[in-house]
Every structure is written in C-alpha cells, then in structure tokens.
Amino acid sequence: MTMDTKNGSGRTTGRGIGLAAVRGLALALVSLPGAVLCFCLSLVSIALIPIGVGIVTTPYVLTGVRAFANARRVLAAEWGGVRIPPAYRPLPEDANPWARTFGMLRDPATWRDLRWLPVDMTAGFVTALLPAVLLLYPLEGFALAIGLWRVFPDGYWYGFVPVTGQASAFGAAALGLVLLFLAHFLTPRLLGVHFRLTRAVLAGDQGELADRVRVLTETRRDAVDTSAAELRRIERDLHDGAQARLVAVGMDLGTIEALLDKDPARAKELIAQARKSSVEALTELRELVRGIHPPVLAERGLGDAVRALALRLPVATEVSVDLPGRAEAPVESAAYFAVSEVLTNAVKHSGADRIWVDLHRADGMLRATVTDNGKGGAVIGAGSGLAGVERRLGTFDGVLAVSSPAGGPTMVTMEIPCA
Numbered sequence: 001m002t003m004d005t006k007n008g009s010g011r012t013t014g015r016g017i018g019l020a021a022v023r024g025l026a027l028a029l030v031s032l033p034g035a036v037l038c039f040c041l042s043l044v045s046i047a048l049i050p051i052g053v054g055i056v057t058t059p060y061v062l063t064g065v066r067a068f069a070n071a072r073r074v075l076a077a078e079w080g081g082v083r084i085p086p087a088y089r090p091l092p093e094d095a096n097p098w099a100r101t102f103g104m105l106r107d108p109a110t111w112r113d114l115r116w117l118p119v120d121m122t123a124g125f126v127t128a129l130l131p132a133v134l135l136l137y138p139l140e141g142f143a144l145a146i147g148l149w150r151v152f153p154d155g156y157w158y159g160f161v162p163v164t165g166q167a168s169a170f171g172a173a174a175l176g177l178v179l180l181f182l183a184h185f186l187t188p189r190l191l192g193v194h195f196r197l198t199r200a201v202l203a204g205d206q207g208e209l210a211d212r213v214r215v216l217t218e219t220r221r222d223a224v225d226t227s228a229a230e231l232r233r234i235e236r237d238l239h240d241g242a243q244a245r246l247v248a249v250g251m252d253l254g255t256i257e258a259l260l261d262k263d264p265a266r267a268k269e270l271i272a273q274a275r276k277s278s279v280e281a282l283t284e285l286r287e288l289v290r291g292i293h294p295p296v297l298a299e300r301g302l303g304d305a306v307r308a309l310a311l312r313l314p315v316a317t318e319v320s321v322d323l324p325g326r327a328e329a330p331v332e333s334a335a336y337f338a339v340s341e342v343l344t345n346a347v348k349h350s351g352a353d354r355i356w357v358d359l360h361r362a363d364g365m366l367r368a369t370v371t372d373n374g375k376g377g378a379v380i381g382a383g384s385g386l387a388g389v390e391r392r393l394g395t396f397d398g399v400l401a402v403s404s405p406a407g408g409p410t411m412v413t414m415e416i417p418c419a
Contacts, residue, residue, distance in 0.1 A: 017135060020188040023079050024131035027194065031072075031128055035121035038065045042114055049101065059100040062110055063379060069113045070401040072120075072198060074413050080195035081363050084202050086399060090391070116201040127194035131187040138180040249277045302332045302366075303359055306339055315347050315355050315372075322360035327418040334396055335359075335368055335416055338389045342370045342412050345386065350374025350410060366418045369411060376408035386412070 038061075045061040048054035066088065076082040089107045091100055104110050252274040259267040297305035303321035310317035326332070339357065346355055352374030359368050380386045380402055390400040396416050404410040 017184060017187045020191045021132040021135040024128045024187075024191050024194065027075070027128035027191075028125050028132070031120050032125045034068055035117045035124070038068050039114070039117040039121065042117070046105075055097050055101050059097060059104060060379075062104045062113075065110075065113050065117070067380070067402055069116065069202060070399060071403060071413075073202070073399060074401045074415060076195040076198055077363065077365060077415065078367070080192050082192070082195040082199050084199045085397060090394070112202055116198070119201050120198070124194060124197060127190060127197060131190045134182065134187055134190070135180075138177065246278075249274045252277070297332060297336050298329075301326050302335055305332075305336050306357060306359060309336075309340055309343065310355075310357065313343060313347055313355070315352060317343070317355040317357060319357045320359070323366075324361065327361070327366055331366060331396060331416055331418045334392055334398070335366055335414065338392055338414050339368050339370060341389050341392075342386070342414075345378070346370065346372045346374065346410070350376075350378070350408070352408075352410075361418070364417060366416045368414045370414075371409055371411045373409050376404045376406050376410050378402055378404035378410050378412070389414070 041061045042065060045054045045057045049058060066086075070086060073084045073086065076084050086109065088109045089103070091103050095103060252270045256267045256270045256274070259270070296308050301323070303319075303323050306321070307319045310319050327335070339359075343355065343357070346352055350372045352372035354373050356371045357368070358371075359366075361367070378386065380390055380400065386400065386402060393400050393414055393416060398414060398416040401413045401415075402410070404412075
C-alpha cells in the first residue's frame with residue numbers, strides 16, 4: 001500500500017513538472033511575439049497622435065493591449081494561482097475618439113501595461129522558457145552519452161563540459177542527470193516566478209489605492225444606475241403589459257355580468273376573451289420574473305440555469321459544469337446574466353454553429369468561459385454588449401478577457417471572486 005502511494009505521488013509530481021514545462025513553453029511562444037507586436041503598435045500609434053492619425057488608432061491599439069494583459073491575468077490566476085486585479089478607469093460609452101484616446105492615456109493602468117510589454121518580451125520570455133529548457137536540456141546530455149557525440153568530430157560543449165569522447169559524453173550525461181534532478185524541484189517554481197514578475201509590473205502599488213477606491217466608486221455608481229434602469233424597465237413592462245391586460249380582464253368581467261341575462265352568447269365570447277387575456281398576462285408575468293431572477297437559478301443553481309438557457313438557444317450549445325457548491329446569490333445572478341449576454345452576442349453576431357460553455361470554481365474564483373466557432377472579431381468597446389458585461393462584472397471586482405482573432409474562434413472568459 002505504501003509503495004502504491006509513493007508511485008501515485010511520483011506520477012502526480014511528474015505530470016506537474018511536465019505540465020509546468022508545457023505551459024512555460026506556450027507562454028514563451030506567445031509572450032515574445034505578442035508583446036513585441038503590442039509594444040511596436042503602441043509606440044507607432046502614440047507617435048502619430050500629433051498628426052491626427054493616432055487619435056483614431058490609439059484607442060483600438062490600447063484596447064488590444066488591455067485584452068492581451070487581461071488574458072495574461074486570467075492565465076496567471078488559472079495556472080499560477082496569482083491574482084492580478086485590473087484597475088482600468090471606465091470610459092463613457094458615447095466618448096468621441098479624442099476623449100477615448102486621452103482618457104486611456106491619462107489612466108495609470110495604461111502605462112503599467114506599456115511598461116510591462118518590454119519586461120514580458122525579455123525577462124518574462126526567459127522565465128517562461130526556463131521550465132521547458134530545464135526539463136528538455138538533460139535529454140541532449142543523455143543523447144550525447146549514447147553516441148550523439150560522434151556526430152561532432154571537433155568536439156561539442158554541453159553546458160560547461162567539453163565533449164570529445166565517450167568518457168566526456170558520460171560526464172555530459174551526469175550533468176544532464178543533475179539538471180533533471182534540479183528540474184524536479186525548480187520547474188513549477190520557475191513558472192511561478194514568471195507570474196509573480198508579471199504581477200510585480202502589472203499590479204498597482206499602494207500609492208494607487210485612491211485610484212482603486214475611485215474605480216470601485218464608479219462601478220458602484222454603474223451598479224446603482226443599472227439597478228434603477230432595471231426598475232424602470234420592470235415598471236414599464238408591468239404598466240404596458242400585464243397591468244393593461246388585467247384591467248381589460250376586469251372590464252370584460254363587468255360587461256359579462258351585465259350581459260349574462262340579456263345576451264348569453266356574447267357573454268360566452270367575452271369569457272373566452274377574458275380567459276385568453278388572463279393567460280397572456282400570466283405568461284408576461286412569468287417572463288418578467290425570469291428576466292429579474294430566473295426561478296431555476298434560485299431553485300437549482302447556476303449550472304442548471306445555464307443548461308436551461310442553452311436549451312433555448314437556436315445554436316447547438318454544450319455546457320460543462322464543475323461547481324462543488326452554490327455561490328452567493330448576487331454572484332450567481334451576475335454570472336448568469338453575464339453568460340446570457342455573451343451567448344446572445346454569440347448567437348446574433350458570430351455566425352457560429354456551435355458554442356461551448358464551461359463553468360468551474362477554483363482558488364476562490366468562479367470562472368465562466370464561452371467559446372464559439374464563429375467568425376471572430378469581437379471586441380470590448382463602447383456600444384458593444386461585452387462592455388456592459390465588463391461593467392456588470394466590475395461591480396464584483398470581476399475580470400473579463402476576450403480572445404477573438406479574425407476568422408475565429410472567439411473565447412470570452414469571465415472571472416468573479418466568490419466564497
């Protein structure tokens with residue numbers, strides 16, 4: 001029994017080392033070209049502001065930089081358990097290009113992003129690549145020991161070992177064995193160093209606490225405005241819909257009472273009409289309640305509520321749920337309506353014929369990912385549904401990240417802190 005436990009632990013450790021190496025290699029392959037592209041486009045766009053071209057291009061470029069940074073924030077949380085909360089200042093939805101450009105340039109978070117890009121393409125690239133190198137480089141030493149050294153007649157340096165014959169090749173293998181031993185302990189830690197470096201540059205310091213308070217104040221104001229707009233919508237729907245139908249039912253009943261003896265046939269018609277109006281009023285009330293807080297969400301939780309939502313979509317939707325328990329009701333409600341809005345956008349604008357939804361909780365965070373195989377091109381901008389989703393999540397200190405290259409696929413990841 002003891003030996004089995006040890007073997008299982010070794011397999012788990014081996015998988016962890018291999019996973020850290022693969023993730024580090026993936027980060028290295030993404031961080032270098034992505035950071036170089038974002039940094040160059042930002043410099044060129046900002047340099048073109050004096051001649052007017054940058055006024056138009058800078059908001060789009062900086063939005064792309066924020067999306068790149070937010071995607072790394074999500075990976076840092078999912079792969080390294082490192083939380084890097086964003087603190088971008090919200091922009092008015094109806095802001096013109098001039099206001100958007102200088103609003104974003106006045107945001108300290110924008111300059112943190114721009115400072116992070118050169119760090120990510122240099123030190124970030126190295127720290128991401130090291131786990132893979134530390135795991136794969138020993139294989140070269142072993143290959144030299146089994147005869148690869150013969151391919152290099154003039155000798156070959158493996159690390160600090162000059163390989164000129166079989167004996168020195170065995171020395172290279174010994175060095176590879178030492179490196180492999182070190183990889184066992186250092187590979188996951190090196191990946192953590194990469195994410196902590198990212199947090200050190202991207203995260204705000206204590207001197208920006210006032211900015212953070214201001215962001216929270218603005219998100220609270222957005223929440224209050226959204227709540228007030230929702231109350232007005234409910235009042236309007238009740239007044240124009242169910243209330244008007246119920247008033248009509250009352251008038252029909254008064255007429256029926258007067259016609260029962262005089263014109264029974266007409267009274268029967270009015271009874272049927274009143275029954276139909278009452279059914280329509282009940283249907284409208286149910287739809288209204290579903291729009292406020294779906295009964296299935298209150299009774300069966302977020303997973304079943306999203307599954308029920310997916311069943312009503314005209315696009316084939318697959319839902320994967322891994323939620324060990326119920327989150328707080330406000331968090332569940334925010335996540336449900338955020339997923340609903342993203343699904344609605346996907347159905348209306350993506351041209352997708354298949355959608356995947358993944359819900360899971362890890363490290364105190366509720367994460368929802370919606371992926372479609374549509375045409376891509378989705379952005380978080382003024383007037384888009386995703387901007388509203390970002391504001392809704394911002395009320396809960398949540399994060400929204402969008403990956404949507406031209407031609408697709410589109411992946412929208414939402415993350416909300418929850419107990």
